[in-house]
Amino acid sequence: MEAKGQVTAEKYAADISSIREAQVRISSFIHRTPVISSETLMLLLEGIYSLNVNVSRKAALSLAAKLRGIPAYIVVPKNAPKCKVENVKRYGGRVIWSEPNLRSREDMATKVLQETGAVLLHPYNDGRTISGQGTISLELLEQAPQLDTIIVPISGGGLISGVALAAKSINPAIRILAAEPMGANDAAQSKAAGRIITLPETNTIADGLRAFLGDLTCNCQLVVKNCQLFEDLVDDVITVEDKAIVEAMRLCYEILKVVVEPSGAIGLAAVLSDDFRNNPAWKDCSNVGIVLSGGNVDLDVLWGSFRK
Amino acid sequence: MEAKGQVTAEKYAADISSIREAQVRISSFIHRTPVISSETLMLLLEGIYSLNVNVSRKAALSLAAKLRGIPAYIVVPKNAPKCKVENVKRYGGRVIWSEPNLRSREDMATKVLQETGAVLLHPYNDGRTISGQGTISLELLEQAPQLDTIIVPISGGGLISGVALAAKSINPAIRILAAEPMGANDAAQSKAAGRIITLPETNTIADGLRAFLGDLTCNCQLVVKNCQLFEDLVDDVITVEDKAIVEAMRLCYEILKVVVEPSGAIGLAAVLSDDFRNNPAWKDCSNVGIVLSGGNVDLDVLWGSFRK
CATH class of the missing domain: 3.40.50.1100 (Rossmann fold)
Structure with missing residues (x-):
């Protein structure tokens, strides 16, 4: 075997x-x-x-970015638990809202990348x-x-x-x-x-x-x-x-x-x-x-x- | 000084x-x-x-007693949080109820000692x-x-x-x-x-x-x-x-x-x-x-x- x-x-x-x-x-x-x-x-x-x-x-990624002085844009579906959103904000992340589906999240992420020149870090x-x-x-x-x-x-x-x-x-x-x-x-x-x-x-x-x-x-x-x-x-x-x-x-x-x-x-x-x-x-x-x-x-x- | x-x-x-x-x-x-x-x-x-x-x-004392095979009688005031009582029971302790005041707790403890020959272990x-x-x-x-x-x-x-x-x-x-x-x-x-x-x-x-x-x-x-x-x-x-x-x-x-x-x-x-x-x-x-x-x-x- x-x-x-x-x-x-x-x-x-x-x-x-x-x-x-x-x-x-x-x-x-x-x-x-x-x-x-x-x-x-x-x-x-x-x-x-x-x-x-x-x-x-x-x-959190937001905290990691904050510690290094880099802005972090976090794409968050509208139905995310309030506490997750609050944690992102607490650690200095900028919340970008998307519809609660994978397609909308990916579209919003692409838009942010184009507008800000940010680098994508996929969650998994x-x-x-x-x-x-x-x-x-x-x-x-x-x-x-x-x-x-x-x-x-x-x-x-x-x-x-x-x-x-x-x-x-x-x-x-x-x-x-x-x-x-x-x-x-x-x-x-x-x-x-x-x-x-x-x-x-x-x-x-x-x-x-x-x-x-x-x-x-x-x-x-x-x-x-x-x-x-x-x-x-x-x-x-x-x-x-x-x-x-x-x-x-x-x-x-x-x-x-x-x-x-x-x-x-x-x-x-x-x-x-x-x-x-x-x-x-x-x-x-x-x-x-x-x-x-x-x-x-x-x-x-x-x-x-x-x-x- | x-x-x-x-x-x-x-x-x-x-x-x-x-x-x-x-x-x-x-x-x-x-x-x-x-x-x-x-x-x-x-x-x-x-x-x-x-x-x-x-x-x-x-x-918990109850668990300690259980591990050593000794019965533990825990005097608990009637207004104790339910979860504390459940924990005492979960760990094998025997709950003895008292009124929610120090005097009643001490009286009940004395009674238990007399009836069972137990040894008092005061909580503080x-x-x-x-x-x-x-x-x-x-x-x-x-x-x-x-x-x-x-x-x-x-x-x-x-x-x-x-x-x-x-x-x-x-x-x-x-x-x-x-x-x-x-x-x-x-x-x-x-x-x-x-x-x-x-x-x-x-x-x-x-x-x-x-x-x-x-x-x-x-x-x-x-x-x-x-x-x-x-x-x-x-x-x-x-x-x-x-x-x-x-x-x-x-x-x-x-x-x-x-x-x-x-x-x-x-x-x-x-x-x-x-x-x-x-x-x-x-x-x-x-x-x-x-x-x-x-x-x-x-x-x-x-x-x-x-x-x-």
Whole structure:
């Protein structure tokens, strides 16, 4: 059997070197994200798993630009959570509104580039973004080298690409599982179909997970053939209902004492799901790391979701 | 001028040795609490301070007892937040209800001791509790040795006694400031009067800070004379309004991404207060640590407080 997850440098838009370079570049601006272990969550999981949670608190792009004195224009869909917009402004970013669809976002971004001469930094479909996100694995595995599995939210695929590239470079045997909301399950459908599936619409509370796989993450530099990403780097996709996401979010608040948005809590929802726990393929996952990212919560909306 | 804050072993119910012993004893059961630094909070403070926040996530007594197979009876006032009661039960504690006043709590505790032969562990008026809480300073100063000031919530005085004892043993020059809600400001009043003041009632959202200074923390083994605690260990008391507490709690959620209860956020409220920032006495505090403890939040109540 050919080893799954072997990572070579030329194949993808990012690799362990570009990820380590990103780590060095950002090291003076960021704080090392703590890994949280929870006895209580382990009890909830009937003591099966040793659970390590990496809480990602990435320095916002706006802040990074501000620290270097560069203007940052952030294209934001009109239906973005208020708190995300406020965070962009707080860190000095200039908000450019778009309609809440991918086409309008790309059109607005193109317009901004033309008018300002700015350089595009795509939120996931960009080797630099993927390299930066790969630093999560470096931090996580430095603090919890015993992990045999990492669960990562999937949306555009940038986060999981970076995490998988770095993790499998360090430990080729490590399993990378994607967690995806049922109402935006294009990755699961793409995996089943063996080609990129783009959904006509999405319906999930996890607003950060409504994007679709990009060509870099799914069918261009990052892969040999369409959706090779899954073959190479992602061992499986676990889909979860919004209700389970909200329940996982509540556990994060009540047990881990960590503020995460729905998109950020989905990895915990996946670990707690029957799909994961009863699947014989994951029976020997005994040291599971979960990437919780991010933490932009509208407190009013949060309350509404807990009340449902 | 006599050096303030010199700590000798015999004087108090706890000291740096008992605190280090506590640390060793609990080391296999707890996880090191991460210190969080925040650029954004520093920006809010106009770049004056370097801010380190110690997020306390103490293993609950119930859990400690459960791990050792000992029954734990926890006397809980009827008006305690639902989540605290649920946490006690989750960790295997047996809840004994009392009326919401100190007298009834002590009566119920005495009754339980008589009926069960249990041993009393007072929530703050006990050298063992104080030693355990002192481990917070060990963790904090190991991770942020540059601190010149630590701000700690004050209620019964156990937490601040432990933190101050350990911190001043390690660095006698370190300043210890107490943060107290305006509606339960017995420590500030006691300090001003030079004797213990007990309030007829308290009125604050910070339910964890409604207790009064105990005799150990204020006038018995821990002190030479009444309220010597303040002379020896606490450099000042900063009182804050509930509104400022809620605002600080919101900042913890939105910026630090940490779940704290109102009592836990009060130290941040104190740092942000004009009383602290405009006081010439604290002008040279340039590396401030804040103890955020604890994180028992009723999510429904939280939402209500943010909406006000």
